[in-house]
Amino acid sequence: MAVKIAVLKETRANEKRVALVPAVADKLIKLGAEIHLQAGAGDAVKLPDSAFKNVRFSADPLELVRDADVVASVQPPDASIVNAMKPGAILISFIYAHKEVELTKLLRDRHITTFAMELVPRITRAQAMDALSSQAALSGYYAALLGATHLARILPMMTTAVGSIRPARTLVMGLGVAGLQALATARRLGAMTEGYDVRPETKEQAESLGAKFVDTGVDARGAGGYARELTPEEKEKIASVVTKHIQQADIIITTAAIPGRPSPKLISKAQVDGMKAGSVIVDLAAEGGGNCEYTQPGETIQVGQVTIVAPLNVPSMLGEHASELYAKNQLNLIELFVKEGGIRLDWTDEVVAKTALTHDGKIVNEAAQKLIA
Amino acid sequence: MAVKIAVLKETRANEKRVALVPAVADKLIKLGAEIHLQAGAGDAVKLPDSAFKNVRFSADPLELVRDADVVASVQPPDASIVNAMKPGAILISFIYAHKEVELTKLLRDRHITTFAMELVPRITRAQAMDALSSQAALSGYYAALLGATHLARILPMMTTAVGSIRPARTLVMGLGVAGLQALATARRLGAMTEGYDVRPETKEQAESLGAKFVDTGVDARGAGGYARELTPEEKEKIASVVTKHIQQADIIITTAAIPGRPSPKLISKAQVDGMKAGSVIVDLAAEGGGNCEYTQPGETIQVGQVTIVAPLNVPSMLGEHASELYAKNQLNLIELFVKEGGIRLDWTDEVVAKTALTHDGKIVNEAAQKLIA
Structure with a gap:
C-alpha cells in the first residue's frame, strides 16, 4: 500500500500559495507516495491541474482527505477537514496553536499527528525544512519593493542634466531573515541602507550587506533566536538613539515579530509625526498588530505626510516562488x-x-501544552 | 518692474506634479523675478505652501495669471486660464498641440507666446531643459518596480537551503531614456536583462547596462531621434525574432512612443497568448494607446495567465523627484x-x-502649423 498524500486547495482570504508544485510531486511519487491534489489548488499561482503529472484530483476536500495518510496545506485547515481525516493520519501545515486553540484541541482529540511548520527547530540540519525562513526571505525582498513603489522619490543616485539626485535612505528595523533581505534589496536598488536590531550580533550581518548598523547599546537576545520583550527603560534608551535615524529615513521597513505575542511597538506615534514629509513605513509585522503605533493591519494609510503600508500575507504576493520553496520545505x-x-x-x-504539535491524543509541544490546559 | 512669474496648481486627473519647487523659486527670485504661486500647488508632492519662501500666494488661478509675464505649469492649462492671461504673456508647459488643437488656437489668438516643453530640441545645449528626458528616466525606473511588484516571482537569483532560484528575465522593448533606465533598474534588482529596439545604435547602450541586445536585422531610424513607423514586412521580420524572446520573458517593459501618433503595436495578441504563465507586461506607451494589442490604458488586466499593467502619468507616481527635475528644466x-x-x-x-509653439498671433511650430490650418 502506497502512502497516500492529500494536498488541499487553500481557502483563507489572501492566501494564494499551494503546498505542492510539480517538481515536488514528482519527488514524492519517487518516494513511493500516491498524490491526491484538490482540483484547482495551484490556480492562484498559475499552476493549472494540467501542470501536475501522475497526480489524482478531487474537487471535494472531504473526500480527498478521508483515507489520506498525510494531509498537506499552507494554512491550518478547517475543522471539517480535520473531522474527515482518519485517526492516526498526519497533518503538515502552518498552525500557530496560540491562534488556533480550538483546532489544536480537535487535532489532539481526533488523534491526528500534526507537524506544525512554524515549529521546525532552527538548527542546521533542519534548514531545508524551515518554511518560516524561506517565506521571510521573500517577504523582505517584497517589503523593499513596496517601500520603493510607495515613495514618490527614487532610491538610487541619479545623475541628470540638471544635477544629481541623492540616494534615498532606507532604515530596516529587525534584522532577521526578512530584515536582512530587505536591506539587501534596498541596497540593490541604490538606497543608502541602515539596519537596526536589539541583538548586537546582527551588526556584522547588516554590514556585510553594505548597511550601517544603528548601535543603541541595548542587548535584547532572547530564546530561540528571537528578540525578547524589552523593559520600558530599555525601550526609552533605544528610542532616543533610533529617533534620529527614523527622522532621516525615506523608507523604514519593520520586521520585528515575536511568535505568539503582539508585535513590539518600535515606532511611536510621536516618532512618525517627526518623520520627513513623503516618507514611507512598510510594517511587515502587521499580522501581530504591527511594529508602528499607527499601523492598521492590511491597510495602506496616510498619517500626516507619512505613508504606512501594513500588508498581510506578503509571501502570497510572491506566491509562485513562495509555493515552490514551501513545497520543498515540506518535502524535506x-x-x-x-x-x-x-x-x-x-x-x-x-x-x-x-x-x-499533537500526536496520539496528546498535545506534545511544550508551549502549546501550557497554553491549552 | 520685476518679471512676474505665476505658477499654477495642476487640475488634471492623476497629475500630482508641480512646476515649481522651493530651490527653483529661490533661483528665480535671484534672477529678479517675483513669484506668485497658486495656494496648495505643491500639496500632492508634500510641498506645503510654507516650504516656499518669499513667494506670494493666491487661491484664485485667474487672479494669479491676470498680470503675470510668465505662467508656468506641467499640464496644458484650461482655456479659462489662457483667457485671463494678458496678451504677450509667456506660457511655459507641456502642450502636445496635436491633442490640444483648440487650446493651441486660443493661445495663438490671445497672442500668448507659448513654450511647449515637449518641443525642446534634443541638442546638447538644451539637455538641461529637456523635461521629456528627465521625466522618462523616472518612468523607466518606476516601470521596472511595477513589473517586479506585479510578478509573483522574485527577480534576483536567491540561494536558499532548498536550492537556488534562478534570476527572472526582463525584456525591455524601446531603448530610449525610459527603456535604458528600466533595463538598469531591472538589472540592479538582479534580473537577466534583454533590450530590443529598431534602432541598431541602441545596442551598445543596452550592453553597457549589462543587457543582451535582441538583434532583428531591421534598421528603423527616423527623424529627431525617434523610431519611424515600420512597413508590414519589417514588422513581420521583427516579430519572428522577437517572439522567441517574448516567450522567455518574466517581465516585458515596452516604451515605444511616437509623438503625435498612436503607439506602435510591438506585442500582438498572439504573442501575449504564447507567453509564460505568470509573466507581466508593463506598457509605458499607454498614453498613446499602448505597445501591446491587449493594453487598456490606465488599467491593470489579466489576459489568460499574463498580467498587463498600463499606467498613465507614471512621472506623477514619483511626483516629488519629477517635480524637482521638471522645475529645474523650466528654470533653465x-x-x-x-x-x-x-x-x-x-x-x-x-x-x-x-x-x-505660438507667438505674436501665429503658430510658429512647423508640425503644429500643418496640423492646425
Whole structure:
C-alpha cells in the first residue's frame, strides 16, 4: 500500500500559495507516495491541474482527505477537514496553536499527528525544512519593493542634466531573515541602507550587506533566536538613539515579530509625526498588530505626510516562488518519515519531535501544552 | 518692474506634479523675478505652501495669471486660464498641440507666446531643459518596480537551503531614456536583462547596462531621434525574432512612443497568448494607446495567465523627484529669456525658436502649423 498524500486547495482570504508544485510531486511519487491534489489548488499561482503529472484530483476536500495518510496545506485547515481525516493520519501545515486553540484541541482529540511548520527547530540540519525562513526571505525582498513603489522619490543616485539626485535612505528595523533581505534589496536598488536590531550580533550581518548598523547599546537576545520583550527603560534608551535615524529615513521597513505575542511597538506615534514629509513605513509585522503605533493591519494609510503600508500575507504576493520553496520545505520534512513505501515516525529525531504539535491524543509541544490546559 | 512669474496648481486627473519647487523659486527670485504661486500647488508632492519662501500666494488661478509675464505649469492649462492671461504673456508647459488643437488656437489668438516643453530640441545645449528626458528616466525606473511588484516571482537569483532560484528575465522593448533606465533598474534588482529596439545604435547602450541586445536585422531610424513607423514586412521580420524572446520573458517593459501618433503595436495578441504563465507586461506607451494589442490604458488586466499593467502619468507616481527635475528644466529655459530684470526673447537662439509653439498671433511650430490650418 502506497502512502497516500492529500494536498488541499487553500481557502483563507489572501492566501494564494499551494503546498505542492510539480517538481515536488514528482519527488514524492519517487518516494513511493500516491498524490491526491484538490482540483484547482495551484490556480492562484498559475499552476493549472494540467501542470501536475501522475497526480489524482478531487474537487471535494472531504473526500480527498478521508483515507489520506498525510494531509498537506499552507494554512491550518478547517475543522471539517480535520473531522474527515482518519485517526492516526498526519497533518503538515502552518498552525500557530496560540491562534488556533480550538483546532489544536480537535487535532489532539481526533488523534491526528500534526507537524506544525512554524515549529521546525532552527538548527542546521533542519534548514531545508524551515518554511518560516524561506517565506521571510521573500517577504523582505517584497517589503523593499513596496517601500520603493510607495515613495514618490527614487532610491538610487541619479545623475541628470540638471544635477544629481541623492540616494534615498532606507532604515530596516529587525534584522532577521526578512530584515536582512530587505536591506539587501534596498541596497540593490541604490538606497543608502541602515539596519537596526536589539541583538548586537546582527551588526556584522547588516554590514556585510553594505548597511550601517544603528548601535543603541541595548542587548535584547532572547530564546530561540528571537528578540525578547524589552523593559520600558530599555525601550526609552533605544528610542532616543533610533529617533534620529527614523527622522532621516525615506523608507523604514519593520520586521520585528515575536511568535505568539503582539508585535513590539518600535515606532511611536510621536516618532512618525517627526518623520520627513513623503516618507514611507512598510510594517511587515502587521499580522501581530504591527511594529508602528499607527499601523492598521492590511491597510495602506496616510498619517500626516507619512505613508504606512501594513500588508498581510506578503509571501502570497510572491506566491509562485513562495509555493515552490514551501513545497520543498515540506518535502524535506516528509522525507524524514515516509520511508520504504510506509510511514516510520522516529521520535528520537530532534526535528520530528520538536516539529510535532499533537500526536496520539496528546498535545506534545511544550508551549502549546501550557497554553491549552 | 520685476518679471512676474505665476505658477499654477495642476487640475488634471492623476497629475500630482508641480512646476515649481522651493530651490527653483529661490533661483528665480535671484534672477529678479517675483513669484506668485497658486495656494496648495505643491500639496500632492508634500510641498506645503510654507516650504516656499518669499513667494506670494493666491487661491484664485485667474487672479494669479491676470498680470503675470510668465505662467508656468506641467499640464496644458484650461482655456479659462489662457483667457485671463494678458496678451504677450509667456506660457511655459507641456502642450502636445496635436491633442490640444483648440487650446493651441486660443493661445495663438490671445497672442500668448507659448513654450511647449515637449518641443525642446534634443541638442546638447538644451539637455538641461529637456523635461521629456528627465521625466522618462523616472518612468523607466518606476516601470521596472511595477513589473517586479506585479510578478509573483522574485527577480534576483536567491540561494536558499532548498536550492537556488534562478534570476527572472526582463525584456525591455524601446531603448530610449525610459527603456535604458528600466533595463538598469531591472538589472540592479538582479534580473537577466534583454533590450530590443529598431534602432541598431541602441545596442551598445543596452550592453553597457549589462543587457543582451535582441538583434532583428531591421534598421528603423527616423527623424529627431525617434523610431519611424515600420512597413508590414519589417514588422513581420521583427516579430519572428522577437517572439522567441517574448516567450522567455518574466517581465516585458515596452516604451515605444511616437509623438503625435498612436503607439506602435510591438506585442500582438498572439504573442501575449504564447507567453509564460505568470509573466507581466508593463506598457509605458499607454498614453498613446499602448505597445501591446491587449493594453487598456490606465488599467491593470489579466489576459489568460499574463498580467498587463498600463499606467498613465507614471512621472506623477514619483511626483516629488519629477517635480524637482521638471522645475529645474523650466528654470533653465526661463533663464534664456528672463534677463536683467526683464524679458528678452532672442529668436536667433535655436532653443527659443524651436521650443516656441505660438507667438505674436501665429503658430510658429512647423508640425503644429500643418496640423492646425
